[in-house]
Amino acid sequence: MLQFHDVHYTYRNGAHVLKGVSLTIERGKKYALIGKNGCGKTTWLLHTNGIYRPTKGEVYWEGKRVKERLRQHVGVVFQNPEHQFLAPTIEEELALSLQGNSERIERAIKAFSLAEWRDVPIHHLSLGQKKWLSLAVAMASQPKLLIVDEPAAYLDAAQSERLIMKLNEWHEAGTTLVVITHDFDFVWQWADEVFVMHDGRIVLHGTPAFIFSQADIFHQLRLPLPLLLRIWMKENKPCTEQQLFEWIERWKKG
Ligand code: ADP
Numbered sequence: 001m002l003q004f005h006d007v008h009y010t011y012r013n014g015a016h017v018l019k020g021v022s023l024t025i026e027r028g029k030k031y032a033l034i035g036k037n038g039c040g041k042t043t044w045l046l047h048t049n050g051i052y053r054p055t056k057g058e059v060y061w062e063g064k065r066v067k068e069r070l071r072q073h074v075g076v077v078f079q080n081p082e083h084q085f086l087a088p089t090i091e092e093e094l095a096l097s098l099q100g101n102s103e104r105i106e107r108a109i110k111a112f113s114l115a116e117w118r119d120v121p122i123h124h125l126s127l128g129q130k131k132w133l134s135l136a137v138a139m140a141s142q143p144k145l146l147i148v149d150e151p152a153a154y155l156d157a158a159q160s161e162r163l164i165m166k167l168n169e170w171h172e173a174g175t176t177l178v179v180i181t182h183d184f185d186f187v188w189q190w191a192d193e194v195f196v197m198h199d200g201r202i203v204l205h206g207t208p209a210f211i212f213s214q215a216d217i218f219h220q221l222r223l224p225l226p227l228l229l230r231i232w233m234k235e236n237k238p239c240t241e242q243q244l245f246e247w248i249e250r251w252k253k254g
Helices: 041-048 090-097 102-111 127-140 157-172 184-190 208-213 215-220 227-235 241-252
Strands: 002-010 016-025 030-034 056-061 074-077 145-149 176-180 193-198 201-206
Touching: 002 041, 016 041, 016 201, 030 184, 041 074, 041 145, 041 176, 074 127, 090 102, 090 127, 102 127, 127 145, 127 157, 145 157, 157 176, 176 184, 184 208, 184 227, 184 241, 193 208, 201 208, 208 215, 208 241, 227 241
Parallel strands: 030 176, 030 193, 074 145, 145 176
Antiparallel strands: 002 016, 002 056, 193 201
């Protein structure tokens, strides 16, 4: 559904941040994008719904070159919810994202249990509430693809679990998901496919079992393997993709 073809991006100050990103997001899957701070993940995110345009290369949505914002198709949730809002209240924020369609605004308020907050100024909300609201705003227009940068940021363990459950519900209802995260323990048990970004390029792509069986590459990139995997590998060296696949499947079944 979303394709990046050799996408480069250079900021005005000359920083060449994306250095030829090519990847395909297929409908119905759960993806994770991982990589060290500063490798270009947020810059990539800003290209997924047309906020940024490539300096070179192309982004395609359903086969068509992206020339304008894809608000209705691609929902984006930033790591810091403070960066998400344009309007003073929840209701006005939803009205902006739903072009004033009152029926859809009411539906979104109901679906996200926002009725008691609808007139509350957004700056009165806690960061956790803002994060929840940013998710509600992104999902209100029922995008086919939702991209969430660091879902756990600003949330406690219970809120973060609630958010992941919500993401999984949406996935089951047909939304394709991409999560950008540093939580590799979450990645190996949640994602169908993983992209590893390094220095503005995708350097590894595959199932969690494939990705995490490339221990040498993780070591070279100075990325940590998931904690549980590190414990397991102490007794099971060398760790093949097949072994890892079987272990992850067993883990998922509890
Ligand atoms: P990540 O999300 O992986 O941490 P970013 O995409 O935020 O990476 O940043 C990648 C690089 O781009 C960093 O070196 C960062 O300093 C630089 N960068 C980000 N935004 C700007 C900007 N507006 N102008 C210049 N450089 C930027």
